[in-house]
Amino acid sequence: MPDRIDSTDPAGVDYGWVMQVTFALTIVVGAPIVAVASLGVTVPTWNEKAIFAVRVGAVVWFLTAIGVYLYARRRR
Template sequence: MPERVETTDPEGVDYGWVMQTTFVLTIVVGAPVVAALSAFVTLSTWGERAEFAVRVGAVVWLCIGVPVYAYARSHSETSR
């Protein structure tokens, strides 16, 4: 059996893990947040709905991405 090629040994922050975790958490947290907030706003066209979802999703992504990065950074420094 040949050795696996896709192995990695990151030094410092594992940005792949940060991106994957941020993506999953943004979907899990963001979908209910967008749905809940859209109940209080009148959105008559599909364009308005999409724009609303993108704007709220961007805020959710930022609010999740920064703490995930901070968590990964703090744990990469403690493992040294």
């Protein structure tokens, strides 16, 4: 009997778990980091505030994603 079409082999890392944990940690850890980082920067308009938050948040998200992936790979 042939293999089922919907069977997969995730090669050791559960990427769904990595994405979910990255999302949650980025919100929990990233919001305070953006708030603290904004204390030393003058951002007079809402547009500049949004751009600042996106730039800092992107760095936080990227570093969090790498950390969560490495943790998942090492733990597996």
